[in-house]
Each structure stands twice: as structure tokens, then as C-alpha cells.
Amino acid sequence: MANDINRKNKPAPVALVFLIGAVILVGATFFRPVAPAVQMLPYSGFMNQLEQENIDKIVILDNNLIEGTLKKGGSFKTIIPYSDPSLLPKLLENDIAVEGGSSGNPLLRIAFELLPWIIGFVFIYLMMRNMQSGAGGKAFQFGKSRAKRYQEGDKKITFADVAGQKDAKYELEEVVAFLKNPQKFTKMGAKIPKGVLLVGMPGTGKTLMARAVAGEAGVPFFHMSGSDFVEMFVGVGASRVRDLFDQSKKSAPCFIFIDELDAVGRTRGAGYGGGHDEREQTLNQILVEMDGFDAKEGVIILAATNRPDVLDPALLRPGRFDRQVVVAMPDIKEREAILNIYARKISLAQSVDLERIARATPGMSGAEIANLVNEAALFAARKDKSEVEMVDFEEARDKIIMGVARKTLVVSEKERKMTAIHESGHALLHYYLKHADPLHKVTIVPHGRALGMAMSLPEEDVYSRTKGWIEDRIVICYGGWAAEKICFDETTTGTKQDILQATEMARNMVCEWGMSEEMGPVAYGQEDEPIFIGKEIARHKDYAEETARRLDKAIKKILDNARIVAENILTEHKDKLEKLADVLMARETLTDDEVRLLVGLPPREAVVV
Ligand code: ADP
Ligand code: MG
Ligand code: ZN
Numbered sequence: 001m002a003n004d005i006n007r008k009n010k011p012a013p014v015a016l017v018f019l020i021g022a023v024i025l026v027g028a029t030f031f032r033p034v035a036p037a038v039q040m041l042p043y044s045g046f047m048n049q050l051e052q053e054n055i056d057k058i059v060i061l062d063n064n065l066i067e068g069t070l071k072k073g074g075s076f077k078t079i080i081p082y083s084d085p086s087l088l089p090k091l092l093e094n095d096i097a098v099e100g101g102s103s104g105n106p107l108l109r110i111a112f113e114l115l116p117w118i119i120g121f122v123f124i125y126l127m128m129r130n131m132q133s134g135a136g137g138k139a140f141q142f143g144k145s146r147a148k149r150y151q152e153g154d155k156k157i158t159f160a161d162v163a164g165q166k167d168a169k170y171e172l173e174e175v176v177a178f179l180k181n182p183q184k185f186t187k188m189g190a191k192i193p194k195g196v197l198l199v200g201m202p203g204t205g206k207t208l209m210a211r212a213v214a215g216e217a218g219v220p221f222f223h224m225s226g227s228d229f230v231e232m233f234v235g236v237g238a239s240r241v242r243d244l245f246d247q248s249k250k251s252a253p254c255f256i257f258i259d260e261l262d263a264v265g266r267t268r269g270a271g272y273g274g275g276h277d278e279r280e281q282t283l284n285q286i287l288v289e290m291d292g293f294d295a296k297e298g299v300i301i302l303a304a305t306n307r308p309d310v311l312d313p314a315l316l317r318p319g320r321f322d323r324q325v326v327v328a329m330p331d332i333k334e335r336e337a338i339l340n341i342y343a344r345k346i347s348l349a350q351s352v353d354l355e356r357i358a359r360a361t362p363g364m365s366g367a368e369i370a371n372l373v374n375e376a377a378l379f380a381a382r383k384d385k386s387e388v389e390m391v392d393f394e395e396a397r398d399k400i401i402m403g404v405a406r407k408t409l410v411v412s413e414k415e416r417k418m419t420a421i422h423e424s425g426h427a428l429l430h431y432y433l434k435h436a437d438p439l440h441k442v443t444i445v446p447h448g449r450a451l452g453m454a455m456s457l458p459e460e461d462v463y464s465r466t467k468g469w470i471e472d473r474i475v476i477c478y479g480g481w482a483a484e485k486i487c488f489d490e491t492t493t494g495t496k497q498d499i500l501q502a503t504e505m506a507r508n509m510v511c512e513w514g515m516s517e518e519m520g521p522v523a524y525g526q527e528d529e530p531i532f533i534g535k536e537i538a539r540h541k542d543y544a545e546e547t548a549r550r551l552d553k554a555i556k557k558i559l560d561n562a563r564i565v566a567e568n569i570l571t572e573h574k575d576k577l578e579k580l581a582d583v584l585m586a587r588e589t590l591t592d593d594e595v596r597l598l599v600g601l602p603p604r605e606a607v608v609v
Contacts, residue, residue, distance in 0.1 A: 038067075039076045046078040050094060057097035148223045149251070156215035162208055163341050163366070164334030171325045172196070172213055175300055179217035179253050182298040193323045195290060197261070197316075198304040200327030203367030206304035209327060210257045213302065221302075222248050222256045226263030229282045237264070237282030245289040245299075252298035258286075261303040261321075267312045283312060290320045330366055331461055332358050338366050342373040349387040357393050360440075360457065364400075372396050401455075418484065419444045419451045420581040422494055425483025425570055426454035427590075428577055429476045431601055432569045435468035436476060438604060442580075443589040451494060454479075467515045470505055471562065477502035478566035483577055486570055506558040516554040524551055573599075 041049070049055050049070065058068030066078045080087070091098050159169050178185050178192050185192055198206040214221045222244060229237040248256050258264075268280045290301065303321060305311065315321050330338055336358035343354060361369065375396035380388040427442035440457035456476075465473075481495040514521025524543050543551075570577055576599045583598055584590060593603050 039074065041076045041078045043078055043081050046076070049076075050090065050096075053094060055094070055096055057099070058091070059099045149220055149247070150211070150214065150223055151220040156218075157208065157211045158215045159212050161215075161341070162205055162212050163337035164330050165205065165209065165327060168198070168209060168325050168327050171323075172209065175255075175302075176213055176216045179213070179219045179255060179298070179300065182253050182296070186296045192296075193300065194293075194319060195301040195303065195321035196323045196325055197308065197321040198302065198325050198327050199308045200304075200306060201329055201365060202306050203365030204327045204329055205366045206327050207257075207259060208366075210259075210302050210304065213255070217253075220251055220254045222251075222254065224256070224258055226258060226260040226265065229264045229279075237278055238285035241282060241285040241289055245293065248299050249293070249297055254298070255300040255302050258301065258303040261305045261315070262307040262310055265303075265305070265311045265315050267310060268314075283315075287314055287320065330364075330369070335361055335364065335369055338369045339373065342370050346373065346377045347387050349389040352388065352390050352393065356390075357397070359460075361397060368400060372400055375399060415451070416444060416585060417581070418488065418492055419494070420584040421483045421487045421577070422480040422492070423452040423454050424577050424580040424584060425479035425481075425486075425566070426476055426498075427479075427595060428483075428573060428580060428599070429479040429566060429569060430454075430456060431596075431599070432573070433472040433475055435466065436472040437469075439592045439595060441589060441591045442584065442595065444584055445588050450497070467509070467513075470509060470513075470515070471558075474502045474505050474558065474562040475565045475569075477505075478563045479570065482563065482566040482570050486567065486574060487578065487581075502559060502562065503555070506555045506562075509558060510551055510554045516558070518554045518557075519551060576600075 046066065054071050056069045056071045058066050060066055064080045066080065067075065068078075069075045088098070162169065175193065175196055182192075198209060200206050210221065210223075224240075224244060229240050244256060248254055264279055264282050264286070266279070266283075268283060293299065301321070304327075308316075308324065316324075336354055339354045339358055343352075357372075361372065364372070372393065373396075376388050376392040379392040379395050383392075385392075423442050423444055427439055430436045430439040437456040437458045440455040442452075442454040444452040454476075477498045480498050481491055484491045484495070509515040510519050511524040514523075524547065580590075580595065580598060587594075590598070595601075596603050
């Protein structure tokens with residue numbers, strides 16, 4: 001790991017200050033100059049004492065506070081909750097000596113009451129000052145950059161620790177060469193990139209790559225996340241940027257790494273809701289700082305984002321982040337390489353075939369692969385095995401893909417039956433559609449929020465899909481719905497996600513992929529990227545009402561056709577559907593081969609994980 005070397009000044013004896021402060025605080029609270037052994041009586045308790053004639057004498061202070069002594073000894077205090085006109089007659093009736101009085105100088109009293117608070121605040125203030133000059137002070141320095149300075153230590157990360165990513169490494173070589181020896185470049189008058197933007201999906205290793213650059217070049221770097229700049233106090237972000245750049249110049253050669261640049265670098269004027277003024281100020285400051293310094297000083301700015309499309313164009317102009325390096329999702333070979341890196345750190349059974357695992361994890365990022373190995377090791381450990389086996393990887397993979405398996409969830413028999421029918425519907429369709437991917441397995445073990453799952457598995461990584469495949473996919477989506485309808489004559493809410501998926505695919509077929517004969521290969525409506533994460537994607541309408549109606553019709557037609565195909569196939573094979581569901585109820589999970597055997601289909605040769 002990187003070690004924080006920002007500890008020039010020795011951490012002050014924070015603990016000691018803390019201790020002294022605590023002692024003062026506690027002392028001030030308990031040893032306030034108050035007469036000893038005065039008990040607080042509630043007003044009702046006071047009235048009780050009065051009725052039982054236990055009270056000796058009282059002093060009424062400030063109209064609502066009574067101090068008094070009891071006949072059997074001891075003094076008390078009572079607060080009168082409201083002005084009680086019957087009190088005084090009652091007291092006199094009981095022959096109690098009543099005195100009026102004052103609690104003394106009210107200002108003094110208040111001062112005494114406040115004393116512990118004042119001491120407390122002074123103490124906290126001192127502690128803050130102390131921490132600011134010490135190591136842990138970052139939390140209180142609003143205007144300071146909060147950037148962590150990293151220097152890769154003995155176990156530094158290099159490009160060798162990053163599997164694959166050949167292109168990205170190649171592009172970053174230049175940055176590394178420059179950071180190693182800036183003078184060499186400046187002497188030659190070579191143009192040096194000021195800002196390099198790493199672009200890639202989450203978990204593809206952008207942060208890892210930045211650390212590897214530092215490791216390769218042997219220079220420190222300042223790490224800050226885009227969201228760190230944006231605070232609730234206006235002006236803080238901008239001053240943090242200034243501070244970050246100032247600090248980095250002092251450590252040149254080095255680089256600044258701004259992770260999640262999009263948090264601060266979104267197009268100006270695009271946000272709604274409050275708070276974006278602060279963000280814009282911060283962004284402006286970044287632009288100003290980037291213009292204001294020269295790469296000759298030996299500082300380069302690296303940034304990472306998974307949303308380059310939302311970045312303010314000003315950031316990408318020449319002289320700023322004009323160089324983009326794509327950090328791609330791993331393909332089969334790269335997944336295997338990543339698996340290799342992490343599998344080396346655990347004890348692996350001989351039988352584990354990493355290539356097969358790589359093949360079974362399409363679409364997983366480097367981070368997910370790393371997590372997969374870790375989870376597999378955990379599964380093995382839980383079973384007290386000495387080696388991690390293939391089944392552990394399978395379980396880990398299912399857990400990651402489908403959410404945590406909730407085997408303990410209690411599902412009623414009726415619901416299980418319904419789920420079994422539903423999933424069997426999805427599963428069976430895989431065998432009767434020409435373009436569908438092979439089924440991987442079908443299960444009624446609840447995963448995440450789904451009660452069951454029928455998973456298919458492409459035989460290789462696929463980056464584009466044919467019309468036939470998508471049509472079949474939509475049919476499979478309707479498999480659950482159709483099976484429920486055929487076997488129970490009614491459907492459940494469990495079809496929601498399927499219908500949503502089918503509709504989304506049909507809409508894309510018509511509006512984006514030009515796969516509808518009626519509407520032709522035309523893009524209808526641009527998808528507005530969500531400005532804030534979590535917002536739905538809004539389709540920007542750039543067509544007439546009339547066209548909108550035709551679009552709806554074309555989408556509906558695709559969906560209707562698919563639904564009918566699903567119903568027809570499953571009606572024809574209703575016996576197999578029910579048989580499959582029954583076995584599924586008993587065994588919970590069935591693989592492709594098991595399903596084939598059950599419904600009387602020949603086994604498939606290429607068996608994947
Ligand atoms: P990002 O910043 O792109 O979201 P990270 O750099 O944080 O991704 O990656 C998370 C983790 O995933 C890394 O710490 C590393 O363990 C693993 N990882 C991702 N890609 C790779 C890779 N190509 N080689 C090795 N490990 C990787
Ligand atoms: Mg990251
Ligand atoms: Zn379903």
C-alpha cells in the first residue's frame with residue numbers, strides 16, 4: 001500500500017490534551033459551587049410533602065423556584081411549573097415559614113450554569129487547533145485540499161500488477177517517462193501533455209492504473225476524489241483546488257490524480273436544484289489552475305471518469321485534459337490474466353480451470369473478478385477446505401451475478417410452485433428458439449430480489465446482437481408470464497421485471513436499432529443522459545405526435561408477437577413444462593444438461609461452467 005508521508009510534523013500529544021480536557025469538563029460539571037445534598041423534588045412530590053406536613057420552611061426564589069428544608073432534615077428544590085395562586089394560602093395554612101428571596105446575582109448564576117459549557121468549547125477549540133497542526137487535522141481544514149499524498153512504498157504497484165490494458169499502458173508510458181525525468185523533455189522542447197483523462201467503466205482499474213504510473217515513475221501523487229471538492233460551504237471547493245495545485249508544485253515531479261472527475265466536472269449550467277453554483281466555482285477554479293501552470297514545472301494531472309460524455313467541454317480543450325486513455329473492460333483472455341494474478345494469492349485446487357471461469361464471467365470488470373476470487377476463497381474457508389475448488393468459484397460467481405443467495409428466505413409452497421413454473425417457462429424456451437444463447441442453469445433459490453432465475457450463457461463474448469437474437473430474447477422474457485398463464489390461468493407480479501426488459505428491448509429495436517420494418521432504420525428521439533445519477537433516462541422527443549403513435553404501434557406489435565410465440569411453444573410443451581417445474585421444486589437448481597436429460601433432448605458437448 002501507499003504510505004502517507006505527509007507527516008512531517010510529529011503528531012501532537014492529542015491524547016494528552018484530550019485527557020486533560022475531559023478531566024476539566026467532568027470536574028466542572030460535578031463540582032459546581034452548589035450547596036451539597038440538595039434534592040430536586042418534582043412539584044407533585046413537593047405537594048405530597050406539604051400535605052404530610054413534612055416541610056419545615058421554604059424560601060420562594062424568583063417566583064418559580066422554591067428552596068426549602070424538611071422537618072426530618074435535608075434541603076430540597078422545586079420548580080413551580082405554573083403560577084399557582086392557591087400555593088401561598090396553602091403554605092400559610094400549614095404554618096410554614098415562608099420567605100421571599102432572590103437567587104443572588106442572576107448574572108453570576110448564569111455564569112455558573114454556563115461554566116462547564118464554556119470550558120468545553122474552549123477545550124474543543126484548542127483540540128481543533130492542535131489537530132490542525134498535527135497529522136489528523138484534515139477534518140477541520142475546510143479550505144485545505146484534503147488531498148492525500150501517496151508515495152508508493154516498498155511494495156509499489158507497477159504496470160505488471162495490472163493485467164491486460166496493453167493500450168492504456170502504452171499511452172501512459174510517455175507520462176511515466178516524463179515524470180521520471182522532466183528536464184529531459186523540457187530541454188528538447190517536447191510538448192508534454194498537461195492533463196490525461198482515464199476513461200472506463202467502474203472497476204476497470206483506473207485508480208489502480210494511476211497508482212501504477214506513480215510506481216513506475218517513482219514519484220508521489222496527490223489523490224483526490226471529485227466529490228471531495230464539493231462541500232456544502234460555498235467557496236470551499238475552489239479553495240481546495242488552489243491548495244491542491246500549490247501543494248503539488250512543491251513536490252514536483254509528481255502528479256495529481258482526480259478520481260471521479262465527473263462529480264465536479266459536469267457541464268456547467270446543466271444541473272437543477274441547489275448547490276451546483278459551488279460545483280461550478282470549483283470547476284472554474286480547476287480550469288484556471290490548469291491554464292495557469294506549465295507542465296515544465298513537472299506536474300501532470302491525471303483524472304478518471306466513467307462518464308466522459310457529461311464532462312464540461314471546456315475540460316477537454318487543448319491544454320487541459322486533451323489526452324484520453326481508455327481503460328477497457330477485460331475480455332476473456334484478460335479476465336483469465338486477472339484471475340491468474342489473484343488466484344496466485346490463494347491456494348487453488350488442481351482441478352480449477354481458470355480459463356473456464358474466465359469464459360463464464362462475461363461482462364465482469366476487473367474489480368468483480370478480484371472480488372470473485374476473494375468470495376470463492378471465503379466459500380472454501382467456510383466449508384473448512386484447504387484448497388479453493390471449482391464449486392467455490394461457481395458459488396461465488398452466482399453470488400456476485402445474482403446477489404446474495406438467500407437460502408433461508410421462507411417462501412410458501414404455492415409461491416415456490418409458481419416460481420418453478422415461471423422459471424421453467426423461461427428455461428424451456430431456450431431449447432425451442434433458434435437464436436437464443438444456451439441455457440446455463442435454472443434455479444428457484446432466491447437471489448437478491450428475484451425469487452428464481454433462468455440464466456443463459458453466450459458461448460463467447462458478444463459485443464453486438466442480431467435482430468433474431470433480440471427477438472428470441474424478448475420471447476424468453478415472456479416465458480415466465482406465459483407459463484404462469486398456461487398453468488394457473490392467472491399471472492403474478494413476478495413478471496414485472498421481465499415485461500420491463502421486453503418492453504425496453506422492443507423500444508430500442510424500433511427507436512434506435514432500426515429493426516422495425518414499419519419505422520425503418522431511423523433513430524427516433526435522443527436519449528437524454530440523466531443529469532443526476534438515479535434519474536430515469538428521458539427520451540427527448542424530436543418527432544411528431546403522429547410518429548409517436550406509430551412508434552407505439554410498432555413496439556406493441558413486436559411485444560405481441562413475442563408473447564404469442566412464447567404462449568404457443570409452452571402450450572405445445574405443457575407436459576415438459578410441468579415436469580421440469582416438479583423436478584425444480586425438488587432439486588431447486590438444474591443445469592443445462594440436467595434439463596436436457598429431463599425433457600428428452602440430446603446433451604450439448606461444449607459444457608461451460
Ligand atoms: P476503477 O477506479 O476503474 O473503478 P479500480 O482501480 O478501483 O477501478 O479497481 C478496483 C480493483 O479491481 C483494483 O484494486 C484491482 O484489485 C482490481 N482490478 C481491476 N482491473 C484490474 C486489472 N486489469 N488487473 C488487476 N486487477 C484489476
Ligand atoms: Mg476508482
Ligand atoms: Zn421471469
